[in-house]
Amino acid sequence: MNQIPNSLRAGPDANGHFGAYGGRFVAETLMPLVLSLEQAYEAAKKDPAFHEELSGLLTHYVGRESPLYFAERLTAHLGGPKIYLKREDLNHTGAHKINNCLGQILLARRMGKTRIIAETGAGQHGVATATVAARFGLPCTIYMGEVDIERQKPNVFRMRLLGAEVRSVSSGSRTLKDATNEALRDWVANVHDTFYIIGSVVGPHPYPAMVRDFQTVIGNETRAQMLDREKRLPDLVVACVGGGSNAAGMFHPFLDDTGVEIHGVEAAGDGVDTPRHAATLSKGSPGVLHGARSYLLQDGDGQILEAHSISAGLDYPGIGPEHSWLKDMGRVKYYSVTDQEALDGFMLLSKLEGIIPALEPAHAIAHVCKVAGQMKKDDIIAICLSGRGDKDIFSVAEKLGEKL
Amino acid sequence: MSRLSAKFAALKKEGRAAFVPFITAGDPDMETSFAILEKLPSCGADIIELGMPFTDPMADGPAVQASSVRALKSGATLAKVLKMVEKFRKADKTTPIVLMGYYNTVHAHGTARFAKDVAAAGVDGLIVVDLPIEEDEVLRVPAHAQGVDLIRFVTPTTDDARLKRIVADASGYLYYVSVAGVTGTKSVPEDEVRAAMARVRAVTDLPCTVGFGIRTQEQAAAIALLADGVVVGSAIVGQVAANLNAGKDKVIAEVLDLTRALAGSTHAARHGKVPA
Ligand SMILES: Cc1ncc(COP(=O)(O)O)c(C=O)c1O
Numbered sequence: 157m158n159q160i161p162n163s164l165r166a167g168p169d170a171n172g173h174f175g176a177y178g179g180r181f182v183a184e185t186l187m188p189l190v191l192s193l194e195q196a197y198e199a200a201k202k203d204p205a206f207h208e209e210l211s212g213l214l215t216h217y218v219g220r221e222s223p224l225y226f227a228e229r230l231t232a233h234l235g236g237p238k239i240y241l242k243r244e245d246l247n248h249t250g251a252h253k254i255n256n257c258l259g260q261i262l263l264a265r266r267m268g269k270t271r272i273i274a275e276t277g278a279g280q281h282g283v284a285t286a287t288v289a290a291r292f293g294l295p296c297t298i299y300m301g302e303v304d305i306e307r308q309k310p311n312v313f314r315m316r317l318l319g320a321e322v323r324s325v326s327s328g329s330r331t332l333k334d335a336t337n338e339a340l341r342d343w344v345a346n347v348h349d350t351f352y353i354i355g356s357v358v359g360p361h362p363y364p365a366m367v368r369d370f371q372t373v374i375g376n377e378t379r380a381q382m383l384d385r386e387k388r389l390p391d392l393v394v395a396c397v398g399g400g401s402n403a404a405g406m407f408h409p410f411l412d413d414t415g416v417e418i419h420g421v422e423a424a425g426d427g428v429d430t431p432r433h434a435a436t437l438s439k440g441s442p443g444v445l446h447g448a449r450s451y452l453l454q455d456g457d458g459q460i461l462e463a464h465s466i467s468a469g470l471d472y473p474g475i476g477p478e479h480s481w482l483k484d485m486g487r488v489k490y491y492s493v494t495d496q497e498a499l500d501g502f503m504l505l506s507k508l509e510g511i512i513p514a515l516e517p518a519h520a521i522a523h524v525c526k527v528a529g530q531m532k533k534d535d536i537i538a539i540c541l542s543g544r545g546d547k548d549i550f551s552v553a554e555k556l557g558e559k560l
Numbered sequence: 561m562s563r564l565s566a567k568f569a570a571l572k573k574e575g576r577a578a579f580v581p582f583i584t585a586g587d588p589d590m591e592t593s594f595a596i597l598e599k600l601p602s603c604g605a606d607i608i609e610l611g612m613p614f615t616d617p618m619a620d621g622p623a624v625q626a627s628s629v630r631a632l633k634s635g636a637t638l639a640k641v642l643k644m645v646e647k648f649r650k651a652d653k654t655t656p657i658v659l660m661g662y663y664n665t666v667h668a669h670g671t672a673r674f675a676k677d678v679a680a681a682g683v684d685g686l687i688v689v690d691l692p693i694e695e696d697e698v699l700r701v702p703a704h705a706q707g708v709d710l711i712r713f714v715t716p717t718t719d720d721a722r723l724k725r726i727v728a729d730a731s732g733y734l735y736y737v738s739v740a741g742v743t744g745t746k747s748v749p750e751d752e753v754r755a756a757m758a759r760v761r762a763v764t765d766l767p768c769t770v771g772f773g774i775r776t777q778e779q780a781a782a783i784a785l786l787a788d789g790v791v792v793g794s795a796i797v798g799q800v801a802a803n804l805n806a807g808k809d810k811v812i813a814e815v816l817d818l819t820r821a822l823a824g825s826t827h828a829a830r831h832g833k834v835p836a
Contacts, residue, residue: 187693
């Protein structure tokens with residue numbers, strides 16, 4: 157990769173800082189592990205055998221590359237720019253999460269770790285982790301908040317079918333944040349044999365950079381596919397942002413393309429002017445949680461606030477540090493979309509394109525519905541369709557007042 | 561001389577280990593928790609670790625997590641915690657107080673302002689669980705300028721090279737985390753602590769306390785033979801939980817009884833002898 161000296165793609169620095177964000181804020185017991193993970197990752201990055209194995213698995217196990225699909229009827233419906241969907245929903249296990257899990261489990265094997273743990277919100281990362289753990293024959297424990305276990309039942313069962321142990325977390329808000337706390341507690345107690353596969357671009361360095369790197373396959377493919385199809389780059393790239401991994405992977409290859417506008421879409425829950433939302437960048441302030449400095453939903457005393465979203469995967473009061481940096485710098489603009497708007501986006505894509513999206517990328521769809529009108533007819537938008545909606549049909553049915 | 565140095569110097573003269581109880585400020589409410597704090601020294605506490613409650617205590621086990629929840633429910637804030645220390649300090653000029661918590665509490669207050677405000681309240685040291693040496697300069701330097709020590713951790717995963725870096729900028733004392741894990745879940749492994757103390761003593765003259773797996777009088781006595789201080793947290797805040805239904809007075813009495821017992825064992829352990 158040719159990196160121009162002042163490339164926005166060069167971060168983080170040696171200590172894992174993206175400007176004022178990132179870093180390694182973990183207990184001393186974990187520090188040696190975090191440092192050895194960084195070493196192992198740096199070594200793997202330079203090892204062609206590692207890339208070859210990963211790329212083989214991405215092709216033959218995940219089914220990459222994923223299509224860049226021209227959403228003809230959605231385009232017509234919105235009457236404006238051409239809309240393309242990057243079909244991460246077609247990946248094995250139904251979301252982008254597997255791209256990262258494969259990279260990390262290969263690292264775990266290189267490091268000689270024999271046990272896998274992970275946190276999960278929507279269950280997509282849990283399923284992807286359980287999947288790669290099964291594929292490589294490693295025992296696996298997934299932490300999941302009680303609330304999420306209730307609203308993502310199909311994924312809980314899938315994880316169990318895959319041989320994972322799902323541990324229910326009943327502390328705090330009983331969602332993704334608390335599952336992450338429990339996974340960190342497990343890790344610190346099992347430092348010798350356990351590899352923690354973090355599911356998004358969060359956590360202590362090197363996780364935010366490493367997870368981004370593993371997800372950058374999304375943006376790299378999108379960029380090449382777009383150049384192939386349209387002979388030019390898109391005008392706007394859009395992705396939903398929970399922790400920010402599908403967005404980081406989608407955005408990264410476009411960061412230095414000044415002609416490409418980039419939008420991240422957060423979950424506004426009941427609305428950003430209510431207390432029930434997960435719009436960390438829009439409404440939060442910088443703080444330190446789960447190993448990194450980044451924007452957070454917190455009160456004046458630094459107590460973490462509970463996030464709320466219909467989408468379990470976006471229901472997190474933090475965000476990856478690189479997104480905080482990109483926001484402050486203004487390179488990426490972050491917007492938010494309410495539960496209701498996301499539901500509308502979910503229904504719209506299902507009916508117009510025959511694609512039932514996950515509730516997370518339904519936020520990205522909803523955002524595009526809002527901005528398409530302000531764009532030109534020959535503009536091009538690329539949306540990361542980060543996952544499929546099978547896991548969400550129960551929550552959507554409930555929201556629509558239907559009993560399955 | 562700082563209160564911490566004076567305390568460790570005095571303990572050394574007496575040839576005994578420090579007993580260091582941990583309580584969470586505001587658990588189960590500000591008033592009860594102050595009543596406990598106030599009496600800890602007379603029950604044998606040489607140094608007090610005072611927890612600043614946090615919503616997401618990642619390094620803590622169920623007992624300390626629950627104490628944080630109780631404190632936050634009762635309305636504990638940093639301002640109230642500092643008021644509590646201030647009030648304590650008016651009556652007690654010698655017992656060091658070390659605030660223990662998570663970095664976001666410090667960060668939200670602003671590190672420089674935090675250092676100033678805790679010093680003004682009469683705090684002697686800070687233990688910030690999620691602030692490793694790679695990141696601690698932002699707090700260590702302003703705290704030190706105010707005469708407040710940032711206490712650094714040594715753990716079972718710390719190798720010799722890292723240990724050297726840890727002690728290089730350490731002050732006050734060191735905190736040896738005796739088990740890889742969260743607070744209150746595993747038992748202290750004596751042989752490993754003995755070996756760790758030898759490694760620590762080979763590179764620094766700073767006192768070293770041990771905590772994270774000590775619950776019983778027997779354990780406290782055993783660790784008192786090896787280390788400069790014995791920290792007990794989960795067992796103590798566990799007494800708050802266990803006696804809540806019986807009322808505030810019972811909570812105070814049971815916490816102080818346990819403190820007396822553990823401090824007694826800690827202090828008697830060496831019979832005036834410095835360990836080899
Ligand atoms: C389909 C899908 N998209 C997006 C997300 C949000 O995560 P991130 O922001 O890391 O991509 C999730 C998380 O569970 C998900 O399942």
